[in-house]
Amino acid sequence: MQAARIRIANGRILDPSQELDERGDVVIENDRIVGVHWASGHAPASSPAERVVDAESLVVAPGFVDLHCHLREPGLEYKETIATGTRAAAAGGFTTVCCMPNTEPTLDTASDIEWIHAVAHRDAVVRVYPIGAITKGRLGIELAELADMGRAGAVAFSDDGNPVRSGKLLRNALSYARITGRPVVDHCEDHDLVDGGVMHEGSVSSRLGLRGAPAESEEAAIARDLALAQAVGGRLHLAHVSTAHSIELVRDAKARGTRVTAEVTPHHLVLTHAWVAGFEEGVTRYDTNCRVNPPLRTEEDRVALIRGVADGTIDAIATDHAPHDVVDKNCEFDRAAPGISGLETAFGLLMRLVAPTNGDPALPLATIVRALTMGASRAFNLDLGTLRVGALADLVLLDPDAHWTVDVQRFHSKGKNSPLDGQDLRGIVRLTMVGGKIVHEVPR
Ligand SMILES: [Zn+2]
Secondary structure, three states: OOOOEEEEEEEEEEEHHHOEEEEEEEEEEOOEEEEEEEOOOOOOOOOOOEEEEEOOOOEEEEOEEEEEEOOOOOOOOOOOOHHHHHHHHHHOOEEEEEEOOOOOOOOOOHHHHHHHHHHHHHHOOOEEEEOEOOEHHHOOOOEOOHHHHHHHOOOOEEOOOOOOOOHHHHHHHHHHHHHHOOOEEEOOOOHHHHOOOOEEOOHHHHHHOOOEEOOHHHHHHHHHHHHHHHHHOOOEEEOOOOOHHHHHHHHHHHHOOOOEEEEEOHHHHHOOOHHHHOOOOOOOOOOHHHOOOOOOOOHHHHHHHHHHHHOOOOOEEOOOEOOOOHHHHOOOHHHOOOOEOOOOOHHHHHHHHOOOOOOOOOOOHHHHHHHHOHHHHHHOOOOOOOOOOOOEOOEEEEEEEEEEEOOHHHOOOOOOOOOOOOOEEEEEEEEEEEOOEEEEEOOO
């Protein structure tokens, strides 16, 4: 049996919610944090009844909160389940995941939301917060029962995978979101402008002869929806923002006082459309594991996203974990299902931004942790992402300097679809704790 009292001893405590970056101890009793003691202060002597976890040379941070993942249950259990997806989350340092409603059937009623809570209670190892659909069946025709779903515990509303094509419907959804206090999560994409594009429209798509989706297919949708949010006043959250001009639109809207928050994915922060073709001399890959929606963009876009995280224009880093079966990816590029299985590589990938080797703008570890914890938590109004005394004991121990090689066959996720297979990453999640319970541990 696990000791009721645990001391995480002598780690670098990094908690942006308290602007804390100090060496010390975190003490947990049952499911709560009961003490945070700095080495410089007077830590009470350890009592014999507690388990001590040595965090020397490790970072102690709040557990990561993922605002955007696909757990595929109900209906698509061959791609992922709540059991496997939450184990992948724990391995990636995520103590909370918000799951998208594009399941079969769509999560668009209060009883669907209750069902997710019941299955999560039985199968999940991290907290699972369902997101309800904006429109019935995600068809973009009729508004779903947002208030009922909100009462049943939906943390946000989204038709993710599809944009809400009708501006009028989205405006109505934002009005309801004002009543429920829950954000509308916007998959910003103008399908007419995408026009069957399967990667970013640019130099690489021309070279590969693949149909491209232009940057403005995202930017035009964001501009419309920011105008609606400004008019109605409901909370708008922009999913997976991916272009330089999108960042400018969000920055301007925030400066005008629009209630908007935004997220980016680790893959858009680190990879570009060049990954689709690959980097081997004389070999063109057409890597279907790089097919993702929105598509991997240009280097200029990527640098703008990094700057957006650095200056707070972007509130959160969210994985958009999208596991697929091998048959969904083992096909021609334009027939492949879009998405990357991203929960287990998120931290290692983001660590490439902390000490870049290629002259990129660097992101301090504290900024990345902020976007994965406090920033994400605030965007959805969740009371999470902090190591404050009295808070739920959701935390991670990070080993930022340890290296590992990605092997998708060792993923906890059923989705082995990652372009990072075989890559060397720096940064290992050593321990994940949810409500005082250790749900993932990698010995040193
Ligand atoms: Zn989406």
